[in-house]
């Protein structure tokens with residue numbers, strides 16, 4: 001059986017897309033890249049009936065996955081022959097990535113963006129994306145010492161973990177090969193170091209405070225170069241149009257039947273039943289609901305059927321952690 005077509009909907013500057021691209025590259029999975037705008041509207045996703053506003057979105061055949069946390073799980077399942085990034089402590093990796101790195105660390109790092117150099121329209125868009133008070137670039141810049149201080153506290157944890165490895169050439173969890181947690185951590189630090197606003201950390205004038213972190217980042221860069229060298233055509237995307245992306249998705253069949261946990265309290269209580277029109281919404285940022293027909297619900301994911309502009313359907317999967325599921329009233 002030929003492997004399912006993989007389509008990444010993303011834009012170049014998206015740090016979370018970079019995280020998923022690294023996973024695809026290291027796993028050697030071929031995929032197509034459908035470029036969407038840095039801000040909505042995003043016609044490629046609208047055509048699929050996708051209203052979820054976060055990027056990236058990953059399609060594996062007819063299955064459309066929201067959130068990189070679930071995308072990596074779906075990739076591990078759909079491509080069992082590819083290099084695994086799950087490794088040891090898989091559950092702990094997912095929990096650390098989701099609650100520590102993707103939430104707390106990412107928010108702090110995003111605060112370090114050069115807000116005064118960004119277009120006003122973009123800052124306005126990200127204010128509504130984030131929710132709460134509008135982003136005031138002057139206030140963000142004034143808050144930098146506090147953000148830098150928080151980043152140093154997180155980096156202290158990272159440095160201590162790295163110091164506990166048996167070998168200095170091992171990865172973050174003391175494994176000889178790279179794992180998902182390495183990638184989840186690396187893409188944030190690499191993004192931060194590229195901003196130029198944290199040079200006191202990344203380009204110190206005296207001895208660096210985080211030497212182990214820097215040499216671990218070099219290890220990751222070596223792993224990336226090796227992946228490119230060892231399979232120069234795999235994991236390197238080809239650009240496709242919105243229409244090509246839709247036809248790849250709609251010409252594939254969904255993979256298997258969605259799972260249903262009969263003990264799921266929302267089903268047991270009668271709040272939800274299969275076939276209901278529901279909305280699935282992130283609970284932290286970009287809280288734009290995605291509507292669809294409930295076809296699967298277990299402890300890990302919610303699956304809904306979403307009909308696109310041409311009346312064709314795809315299955316959309318979102319993680320349970322960090323997403324709410326409610327019946328549309």
Ligand SMILES: N[C@@H](CCC(=O)N[C@@H](CS)C(=O)NCC(=O)O)C(=O)O
Nearest residue numbers: 014015016053054055056067068069
């Ligand atoms: N937890 C989500 C976070 C995704 C996220 O925050 N993406 C950013 C871009 S890197 C985003 O969607 N920003 C708003 C936008 O692009 O419209 C994931 O892992 O996929």
